[in-house]
Amino acid sequence: xxxxxxxxxxxxxxxxxxxxxxxxxxxxxxxxxxxxxxxxxxxxxxxxxxxxxxxxxxxxxxxxxxxxxxxxxxxxxxxxxxxxxxxxxxxxxxxxxxxxxxxxxxxxxxxxxxxxxxxxxxxxxxxxxxxxxxxxxxxxxxxxxxxxxxxxxxxxxxxxxxxxxxxxxxxxxxxxxxxxxxxxxxxxxxxxxxxxxxxxxxxxxxxxxxxxxxxxxxxxxxxxxxxxxxxxxxxxxxxxxxxxxxxxxxxxxxxxxxxxxxxxxxxxxxxxxxxxxxxxxxxxxxxxxxxxxxxxxxxxxxxxxxxxxxxxxxxxxxxxxxxxxxxxxxxxxxxxxxxxxxxxxxxxxxxxxxxxxxxxxxxxxxxxxxxxxxxxxxxxxxxxxxxxxxxxxxxxxxxxxxxxxxxxxxxxxxxxxxxxxxxxxxxxxxxxxxxxxxxxxxxxxxxxxxxxxxxxxxxxxxxxxxxxxxxxxxxxxxxxxxxxxxxxxxxxxxxxxxxxxxxxxxxxxxxxxxxxxxxxxxxxxxxxxxxxxxxxxxxxxxxxxxxxxxxxxxxxxxxxxxxxxxxxxxxxxxxxxxxxxxxxxxxxxxxxxxxxxxxxxxxxxxxxxxxxxxxxxxxxxxxxxxxxxxxxxxxxxxxx
Amino acid sequence: xxxxxxxxxxxxxxxxxxxxxxxxxxxxxxxxxxxxxxxxxxxxxxxxxxxxxxxxxxxxxxxxxxxxxxxxxxxxxxxxxxxxxxxxxxxxxxxxxxxxxxxxxxxxxxxxxxxxxxxxxxxxxxxxxxxxxxxxxxxxxxxxxxxxxxxxxxxxxxxxxxxxxxxxxxxxxxxxxxxxxxxxxxxxxxxxxxxxxxxxxxxxxxxxxxxxxxxxxxxxxxxxxxxxxxxxxxxxxxxxxxxxxxxxxxxxxxxxxxxxx
Numbered sequence: 001x002x003x004x005x006x007x008x009x010x011x012x013x014x015x016x017x018x019x020x021x022x023x024x025x026x027x028x029x030x031x032x033x034x035x036x037x038x039x040x041x042x043x044x045x046x047x048x049x050x051x052x053x054x055x056x057x058x059x060x061x062x063x064x065x066x067x068x069x070x071x072x073x074x075x076x077x078x079x080x081x082x083x084x085x086x087x088x089x090x091x092x093x094x095x096x097x098x099x100x101x102x103x104x105x106x107x108x109x110x111x112x113x114x115x116x117x118x119x120x121x122x123x124x125x126x127x128x129x130x131x132x133x134x135x136x137x138x139x140x141x142x143x144x145x146x147x148x149x150x151x152x153x154x155x156x157x158x159x160x161x162x163x164x165x166x167x168x169x170x171x172x173x174x175x176x177x178x179x180x181x182x183x184x185x186x187x188x189x190x191x192x193x194x195x196x197x198x199x200x201x202x203x204x205x206x207x208x209x210x211x212x213x214x215x216x217x218x219x220x221x222x223x224x225x226x227x228x229x230x231x232x233x234x235x236x237x238x239x240x241x242x243x244x245x246x247x248x249x250x251x252x253x254x255x256x257x258x259x260x261x262x263x264x265x266x267x268x269x270x271x272x273x274x275x276x277x278x279x280x281x282x283x284x285x286x287x288x289x290x291x292x293x294x295x296x297x298x299x300x301x302x303x304x305x306x307x308x309x310x311x312x313x314x315x316x317x318x319x320x321x322x323x324x325x326x327x328x329x330x331x332x333x334x335x336x337x338x339x340x341x342x343x344x345x346x347x348x349x350x351x352x353x354x355x356x357x358x359x360x361x362x363x364x365x366x367x368x369x370x371x372x373x374x375x376x377x378x379x380x381x382x383x384x385x386x387x388x389x390x391x392x393x394x395x396x397x398x399x400x401x402x403x404x405x406x407x408x409x410x411x412x413x414x415x416x417x418x419x420x421x422x423x424x425x426x427x428x429x430x431x432x433x434x435x436x437x438x439x440x441x442x443x444x445x446x447x448x449x450x451x452x453x454x455x456x457x458x459x460x461x462x463x464x465x466x467x468x469x470x471x472x473x474x475x476x477x478x479x480x481x482x483x484x485x486x487x488x489x490x491x492x493x494x495x496x497x498x499x500x501x502x503x504x505x506x507x508x509x510x511x512x513x514x515x516x517x518x519x520x521x522x523x524x525x526x527x528x529x530x531x532x533x534x535x536x537x538x539x540x541x542x543x544x545x546x547x548x549x550x551x552x553x554x555x556x557x558x559x560x561x562x563x564x565x566x567x568x569x570x571x572x573x574x575x576x577x578x579x580x581x582x583x584x585x586x587x588x589x590x591x592x593x594x595x596x597x598x599x600x601x602x603x604x605x606x607x608x609x610x611x612x613x614x615x616x617x618x619x620x621x622x623x624x625x626x627x628x629x630x631x632x633x634x635x636x637x638x639x640x
Numbered sequence: 641x642x643x644x645x646x647x648x649x650x651x652x653x654x655x656x657x658x659x660x661x662x663x664x665x666x667x668x669x670x671x672x673x674x675x676x677x678x679x680x681x682x683x684x685x686x687x688x689x690x691x692x693x694x695x696x697x698x699x700x701x702x703x704x705x706x707x708x709x710x711x712x713x714x715x716x717x718x719x720x721x722x723x724x725x726x727x728x729x730x731x732x733x734x735x736x737x738x739x740x741x742x743x744x745x746x747x748x749x750x751x752x753x754x755x756x757x758x759x760x761x762x763x764x765x766x767x768x769x770x771x772x773x774x775x776x777x778x779x780x781x782x783x784x785x786x787x788x789x790x791x792x793x794x795x796x797x798x799x800x801x802x803x804x805x806x807x808x809x810x811x812x813x814x815x816x817x818x819x820x821x822x823x824x825x826x827x828x829x830x831x832x833x834x835x836x837x838x839x840x841x842x843x844x845x846x847x848x849x850x851x852x853x854x855x856x857x858x859x860x861x862x863x864x865x866x867x868x869x870x871x872x873x874x875x876x877x878x879x880x881x882x883x884x885x886x887x888x889x890x891x892x893x894x895x896x897x898x899x900x901x
Contacts, residue, residue, distance in 0.1 A: 348811065352818035359826055363833045370837040496840065503836035507829060514825050 035304030061129030081174035152325035256613035343541035528554030547573035561586035686780035688746035
């Protein structure tokens with residue numbers, strides 16, 4: 001297998017030239033993110049489970065060779081910030097920018113990881129690097145390299161940076177990530193029970209909203225399907241960004257949305273995060289290669305974004321958010337216990353076996369946390385991080401230089417630069433040279449060359465020739481380094497996977513040798529009915545005469561695609577007693593959530609209702625009909 | 641002749657089960673080493689933990705028939721004597737009377753016991769850090785089971801609440817056992833986890849060094865392949881162990897089935 005490396009740091013050097021021209025004229029960005037308004041909060045984890053992580057951060061790390069062409073094509077087709085003209089889509093220059101997005105995402109994501117890890121309990125923040133793949137059926141997609149997403153987590157954050165693909169349009173100020181400018185893309189989501197009305201989607205960057213919504217809905221449907229058929233949970237959500245590039249989602253104007261901010265946090269809607277081109281503090285970039293104690297990206301964006309994530313962690317019910325993820329994790333190695341778990345049995349035999357099983361998941365979490373730290377150390381603190389900082393500093397200095405030139409001279413300078421950069425990109429994009437390995441060059445040489453190019457820009461003359469010479473000189477060394485880097489990544493992935501498999505083998509052996517039998521038997525195929533559904537569903541938990549009875553979990557879906565999930569008490573095959581219910585209508589956006597008292601399948605008594613776009617309301621129901629306000633003190637909450 | 645031997649044996653057993661020292665007051669443990677004091681106090685707490693007062697009341701008739709037990713220094717059994725099967729077989733009345741005294745003592749002096757334990761921990765941190773809590777818990781489980789079994793065969797079982805009280809008492813003992821087993825499990829799991837993290841770090845470091853020192857794609861490929869083979873062998877080893885366990889289990893089942901009753 002051949003990988004294209006994440007450490008495509010050099011690409012950004014090449015991208016420098018292209019972006020340079022635009023930056024000369026439009027090198028502006030907002031000085032702070034909309035997230036900067038979020039107040040710092042201390043996270044208090046009241047969850048009963050020790051198994052769960054608080055945050056999993058997913059990002060594009062590497063790309064498979066077979067997926068490169070497809071990725072480059074999709075990157076130019078589905079641009080953020082404008083439409084790339086057909087003539088520009090096939091340019092080699094676009095591929096370099098596409099690669100730089102992966103390379104820089106690898107670097108900048110570490111700031112978010114560090115910031116969250118610093119504030120949250122030990123081993124509760126996990127990294128989930130993804131490899132981008134392609135096949136004929138699915139098109140472009142991604143899968144995680146590590147097992148981080150198998151660990152139950154309260155929230156999952158997708159992060160990457162972005163640059164507009166077409167250098168010809170850069171004068172129109174599209175989003176870029178270059179020098180002191182950075183455009184982060186961000187999605188925050190969780191399990192469907194975390195916020196049922198939005199299928200668990202909490203926040204998404206504006207261009208990816210429709211995709212994120214579609215993925216969350218698809219994920220919820222897939223999980224309902226696997227519970228309905230009692231088949232292993234196999235839904236793997238690709239990175240939202242990759243799914244966005246792969247296929248444009250049909251625009252749905254009825255999505256429940258709200259703007260970023262603290263004022264409407266309780267409203268069950270998705271926060272619409274606008275595309276921000278943030279300008280980092282130049283003073284922190286001037287000597288970034290040597291002094292990176294203060295991270296400029298953290299100061300301008302990450303601290304605020306991390307505060308936003310922490311606020312979510314404080315406001316949601318962690319046990320509710322991870323309940324089904326824990327059930328899925330248990331089902332992987334102890335299916336019998338996974339069913340008993342759904343019954344939320346208080347029996348000692350279940351309690352003690354669950355305690356052992358959760359300790360096992362907790363151990364896996366610690367192992368993956370150690371892997372995450374290793375990735376952080378290798379990426380941010382290691383050679384890669386060092387070269388990236390050199391490059392970002394170099395980019396910034398070039399940018400500043402162009403800004404100065406633009407101010408001093410006139411627009412002609414920038415236009416000339418634009419013409420020049422096209423030729424530089426064209427040269428770098430031909431042959432076997434990948435920008436991937438430029439990072440192997442000494443910083444002095446790299447920066448020296450950049451300065452040389454910069455000077456060329458100013459003189460307007462012989463620039464193309466000089467760039468050509470420069471690239472011809474470094475070509476052989478690049479080839480060799482690319483090969484080495486790929487092997488390194490491949491080995492690292494394989495060793496990590498091997499280490500985890502071996503570890504899991506040992507812990508499962510220990511678990512199997514220690515578990516005792518369960519006192520009570522729980523079923524996974526009893527009848528679950530609901531008024532209005534002409535088919536029966538499946539019930540997991542306690543049963544009587546083949547029908548749902550006492551505690552458990554029921555799921556049902558009709559031919560039209562309407563579905564209903566219920567966790568709680570039942571009698572005669574239908575919800576009865578205290579429970580929580582998610583109802584999805586195939587023709588409506590989102591889902592409704594009811595929590596409280598049920599009788600003969602229907603809400604009956606005081607029930608909390610959560611609907612898309614609204615705040616949670618406490619209502620009084622009689623036989624399923626809403627008859628007015630309910631008394632909060634009479635609400636019987638479901639204990640997860 | 642046989643009858644005389646039986647009488648002699650019973651006399652010996654009773655003598656063994658009636659030590660001179662009384663146990664359940666502080667004076668009797670004063671002279672012991674700090675470690676032993678700590679062990680005895682811990683054991684007392686674990687044996688008496690979560691006892692329903694109604695259970696102590698239920699044992700009152702037994703106490704009344706052994707009035708001396710409740711007097712200071714009147715206990716006729718040491719804590720560790722409860723562990724011996726002989727006591728249970730020979731004199732259940734004495735055992736239950738002593739158990740009732742022990743429960744009451746532990747309840748009345750709970751604060752004092754905890755204060756003494758804290759003082760011992762503070763004065764002897766290294767010594768106490770080496771105390772095996774699981775060993776104490778294992779003893780406590782045996783003692784609690786011996787008490788529960790004795791109740792079943794005593795007149796106390798005629799109490800209308802005895803079934804529920806005994807069930808709760810046994811339930812707490814199972815809980816104690818589960819906790820003990822969880823502790824052992826967690827220790828082993830922590831060892832495996834730490835070792836795995838160290839191994840992984842070491843392997844990645846080794847590979848990293850390899851790349852730093854000398855770039856040789858063929859060597860790298862060979863190393864990765866070697867690691868894969870090693871991993872495969874590790875998997876095989878575990879399979880062998882699993883098979884051995886399975887064989888052991890089958891052997892145990894065969895032995896159980898072939899027992900002559």
